[in-house]
Amino acid sequence: MNVFACVACAQVDFPRRLLCPSCGRDEFVEVDAAQGSVEDVTTLHHRAGKAGGxxxxxxxxxxxxxxxxxxxxxxxxxxxxxxxxxxxxDGAIVGFSD
Structure with missing residues (x-):
């Protein structure tokens, strides 16, 4: 998975923006974001379009x-x-522990 860093000011964002929110430039490079730390978790007991529990x-x-x-x-x-x-x-981001 990648995030996007502005070439001009190094602001890192996800998803990719048309313009950097920090400096307004429009040139980005991809940066690897293959790992992270869980900050908060929500449990969904019913999902729209899914039958059952x-x-x-x-x-x-x-x-x-x-x-x-x-x-x-x-x-x-x-x-x-x-x-x-x-x-x-499908564009979804999945987190898993090894």
Whole structure:
């Protein structure tokens, strides 16, 4: 998974912006953000469009590259846990611990 750093001022954001919110430039480089730390977790007991009692865990993760991302956890993890991140083909970000 990648985040985006402004070439001019090094501001790192996710998702990619058209213009840097810090300096207004429009040139970015991709920065690896394959890991991060769980900050907060929410348990979803009912998901729209899903039948049955599927439980999903959604977390805010502070990536080691800087930006925070919202991810789906493969299992319940406590705040502070280090997770690896991957981008799924549908655009969802999944966090998992090794």
């Amino acid at each position: 599927d439980i999903a865990y959604i977390a805010t993760v502070l990536t080691h590259a800087g930006p925070r991302v919202i991810v789906r956890l493969e299992r319940l993890l406590a705040p502070g846990a280090v997770v690896s991140l991957r981008l799924e083909s």
